Amino acid sequence: MSRIGKKPVELPSGVSVSVSGQTVEVKGPKGTHSFNATDDVTIEVQDNVVAVTPRGKSKRARQQWGMSRTMVANLVQGVSEGxxxxxxxxxxxxxxxxxxxxxxxxxxxxxxxxxxxxxxxxxxxxxxxxxxxxxxxxxxxxxxxxxxxxxxxxxxxxxxxxxxxxxxxxxxxxxxx
Structure with a gap:
């Protein structure tokens, strides 16, 4: 199990996330960045939190779970603080x-x-x-x-x-x- 992937990404004020298919687009005061996730994970935005979950129990899905969560967290930090x-x-x-x-x-x-x-x-x-x-x-x-x-x-x-x-x-x- 991914310990990193379990933790949801909280969105600071002024940052918005939109998910279309496997593309995550993050907008904030310092700009806009996007990330294309693999088909092994599902990304959902609920309230002020982005959650990443694996699609299945395969080794690749578990690997992509933590990596995708970290990529989304880096996008959020980049557009808010840099x-x-x-x-x-x-x-x-x-x-x-x-x-x-x-x-x-x-x-x-x-x-x-x-x-x-x-x-x-x-x-x-x-x-x-x-x-x-x-x-x-x-x-x-x-x-x-x-x-x-x-x-x-x-x-x-x-x-x-x-x-x-x-x-x-x-x-x-x-x-x-």
Whole structure:
């Protein structure tokens, strides 16, 4: 049984959900998003709650049950509050700055990295060593943050690189004589 799927998704004020067939459309103050559920689940809107139930006892139906509920919950959170990932840059001379729609990263490479920000996501650099990725789509926000982090992952000896705000980097001891 899915523990996640059992829990209904509550709708905050200002958010409306419409279900037509297997398509769920969520409208809120930050925009509109939709999701196509598989035929293995049934999605119903009652009062101020969205309930997801499996159609049968097959393994696939039970798998899709929890996943579909999470997708609907992410849509609701995205159009009401939005998603945010914060990145920190550590290292001497490592910095980031935003120029229009391009994030310029100095990461100790022989060249500067120009990262073009995709549509649907806003990237800000409040400090030269901090990057904030915000948007209404959870998957897109996470993917953009991961793509930025990919340019210079934190290394285990000095901890230099781009890391998530509260990420712990396991440190290794260097060579000894």
């Amino acid at each position: 998603f945010k990932k914060e990145l920190e840059i550590q290292g001497v001379g490592y910095r980031a700055q935003l120029q229009g729609n391009v994030l310029k990263l100095n990461l100790g490479l022989s060249h500067d990295v120009d990262f073009t920000v995709p549509e649907g996501v806003t990237v800000t650099a409040p400090k030269p060593t901090q990057i904030v990725v915000e948007g209404t789509d959870a998957q897109l926000v996470g993917q953009v943050a991961a793509n930025i982090r990919e340019w210079r992952k934190p290394e285990p000896y000095k901890g230099k690189g781009i890391r998530y705000k509260d990420e712990f980097i396991f440190r290794k001891e260097g060579k000894k004589k």
